[in-house]
Amino acid sequence: MDPVRDPEENEPKQLREYADLEHARVIEIGTGNGRMTWRYASLTKSVAGIDPEFDRLKEAVDDRPKNFAPEVYFAQAKAEALPFKDSTFDGAIFAWSF
């Protein structure tokens, strides 16, 4: 059984305090299965979740709440070669992935 991570919701509180998420176009590097993405995506204009591991991204796509599509989308890529044009995003989140 999967563990329960951060039921105290410290992580989303900190995310909201530190990042200018309101209506922002965000790229999340190391999005994995979207565990963290769902905790802030509703505040943003859009989120592009990037991860090199296809299986984890598939989990994220399968779990994506219907009201988030297509504003939350996922791409298999490495941080060293992002498939986006210059200046596409307002902000970037390195999620447990530096």
Place this chain on the structure above:
Amino acid sequence: MHALEEVRRVVQKDGWLLDIRPMASKPPLELAFGDEIQFAGEIDDSAWVLDEELVNDALEIVFARGDFLKERVGRFKLSTYWDTLDEFASWADENWDDVLIPENTLENATKIMEQDERKFKIRVTYTMLIGRYRKS
């Protein structure tokens, strides 16, 4: 380093970069029952120290170059809970290649659970780093 350059490219002028990651901090393994917490021992994550130093060094280089400005850095606690010690041990085995659970930590946890019949949850609490940097 190249990842930071690439992120800088795709973020607009004055855009932000949020860095959120666990710090190597010998996190405590505890047994939790409601508000009652019993310490069983530490987890050995010292293998992460070198990686952490490399990341911090790479960030210092981009700050020194003026690619990003460090605006704010803080810390917070993030806890993860398992229902049983077996579930925790099995999860750790599958997910932590380079983190060691010292034998006495597991022994202490087992001893506490044998002496107290309440249904404790297993809790590991990491100190997290959170930093906001601004593209300059």
